[in-house]
Amino acid sequence: MQRTALALAIVLGLAVSSARAQSSPQFIAFQGISKGALYKPDSGPAPHVGILVMHRTANFLNHRACAELSSRGFLLLCMNTRYENNEALVDFEKLPLDVKAGVEFLRRQPRVTKVVLFAHSVGGPLMSFYQAVAENGPAYCKGANKLTQCADDLAGLIPADGIVFADAHPGNAINLLRSLNPAVANENNPPDAPPVAALDMFDPKNGFNPDGPSHYSEEFQARYFKAQAERMNRLIDIARDKLDRIKRNAYPYPDDDIMIIPRGGNPGAGAGADARLFVAEPDIAAINSTSRPVKLLRNDGTITMQIVKSVFVADPSIARRNLSFRSGTKVFTLRSFLSAQAVRAGNAVDDIDYCSTNNSTICAVQSISAPVLFAAMGAHYFIRDNERQYDLAHSKDKDFVVIEGATHGFTPCQACAASAGQYSNTVKNLFDYIAAWINARF
Numbered sequence: 001m002q003r004t005a006l007a008l009a010i011v012l013g014l015a016v017s018s019a020r021a022q023s024s025p026q027f028i029a030f031q032g033i034s035k036g037a038l039y040k041p042d043s044g045p046a047p048h049v050g051i052l053v054m055h056r057t058a059n060f061l062n063h064r065a066c067a068e069l070s071s072r073g074f075l076l077l078c079m080n081t082r083y084e085n086n087e088a089l090v091d092f093e094k095l096p097l098d099v100k101a102g103v104e105f106l107r108r109q110p111r112v113t114k115v116v117l118f119a120h121s122v123g124g125p126l127m128s129f130y131q132a133v134a135e136n137g138p139a140y141c142k143g144a145n146k147l148t149q150c151a152d153d154l155a156g157l158i159p160a161d162g163i164v165f166a167d168a169h170p171g172n173a174i175n176l177l178r179s180l181n182p183a184v185a186n187e188n189n190p191p192d193a194p195p196v197a198a199l200d201m202f203d204p205k206n207g208f209n210p211d212g213p214s215h216y217s218e219e220f221q222a223r224y225f226k227a228q229a230e231r232m233n234r235l236i237d238i239a240r241d242k243l244d245r246i247k248r249n250a251y252p253y254p255d256d257d258i259m260i261i262p263r264g265g266n267p268g269a270g271a272g273a274d275a276r277l278f279v280a281e282p283d284i285a286a287i288n289s290t291s292r293p294v295k296l297l298r299n300d301g302t303i304t305m306q307i308v309k310s311v312f313v314a315d316p317s318i319a320r321r322n323l324s325f326r327s328g329t330k331v332f333t334l335r336s337f338l339s340a341q342a343v344r345a346g347n348a349v350d351d352i353d354y355c356s357t358n359n360s361t362i363c364a365v366q367s368i369s370a371p372v373l374f375a376a377m378g379a380h381y382f383i384r385d386n387e388r389q390y391d392l393a394h395s396k397d398k399d400f401v402v403i404e405g406a407t408h409g410f411t412p413c414q415a416c417a418a419s420a421g422q423y424s425n426t427v428k429n430l431f432d433y434i435a436a437w438i439n440a441r442f
Helices: 002-012 018-023 064-070 096-107 123-136 174-178 218-247 320-321 334-340 360-367 383-392 424-440
Strands: 026-029 033-040 049-054 075-080 114-121 161-168 258-261 295-298 303-306 329-333 345-347 372-377 398-403
Touching: 002 345, 018 303, 033 049, 064 114, 064 303, 064 424, 075 114, 096 114, 096 123, 114 123, 114 334, 123 161, 123 360, 161 424, 174 218, 218 258, 218 334, 218 345, 258 334, 295 424, 329 334, 334 424, 360 383, 372 383, 372 424, 383 398
Parallel strands: 049 075, 049 114, 114 161, 161 372, 295 398, 372 398
Antiparallel strands: 026 033, 033 075, 258 329, 295 303
16 A cells, blocks of 8 residues: 555655645546646545646646645545647647646545635636636637637536636747747747847847846837737748648648747746747736736735736847747647747737637637636736736636735745845745635635
């Protein structure tokens, strides 16, 4: 028995410790290749709320929420999808079927009467897409405006009872749009032409500081964000043209092809290497600040109403990483790019056709009526996006809070702190707030 438990812990990549006794979950194999880990509270009454945690491609079997929320009395199912560690082959319109398997599993558990989706990071567009289709049917993910269409196999999805958006980003497509380096002169790989000087964010003449925060003029910002959208639109046209040729049997491959995006960034290879202007200059308020006073959950547990600006620290090292193949290049297929990474836009900040892609939290929340909580991390760059998602959410029961000093992974931002321990309670504060929000409704 001990040997079996140990083997399971190794399979799940878990550290066995007395402090996290609930991190010895039950492994669940689903039909197909998706899998999960079921976390139960160590003590107390049997939970009546089941929570599903899932990411599009990452391994979430040991996500921080699994232990934190199970220790607060909930049943947690932490799942990996069919595309675990396989970004290049993602068919985003198939992923709701994996969420469906998790929702149905939780609803079959004894005493569970409510199911809540936990949407962290990329889980945001995934879980919101599932819920939007579950509440509205496949008609939600079809239409002439969509770059890709869903199929009727998404009919009959069972809606969840609520969604917790924890620093959920606006969508992979929106993220890629803002990550594209528009100074790339052509789409050859590797680029065989020098960068367009007027669009080079890593040129000190344009405001780049290799030793600290950069300062770009408003004119450069406008030009840069517009050029990012123009590059995205060109990439979409390239992919659609090739697929049209495939359809007409006028292409070397009969099914698909590789799509390489140089200077597109590849955070999965290590530290972020995206050409996001606001990573070099965190003072760009249109991304890194709320537009009005909102709830800020401070380190001491109190809540204040104020305009919240991210304490994110500038990272000029992205200049070096964006130029490399391993950390600066994205690799998809034509179909996976259009399905999960493409969006039409006029600029990369506030002129985005959010509903041209099904991979869009901002689009999906407008078609969701279940209760929703948006918790943005105060040391990351999704603050304005989460505020926008909250504002556009159709749900009548909705809440928005920013966790002071929290990184995207919920931990304290050490580099942001002016003194030791300034943001020491980020994890506790976040999950206490989430638990209270769930218990108050379900």
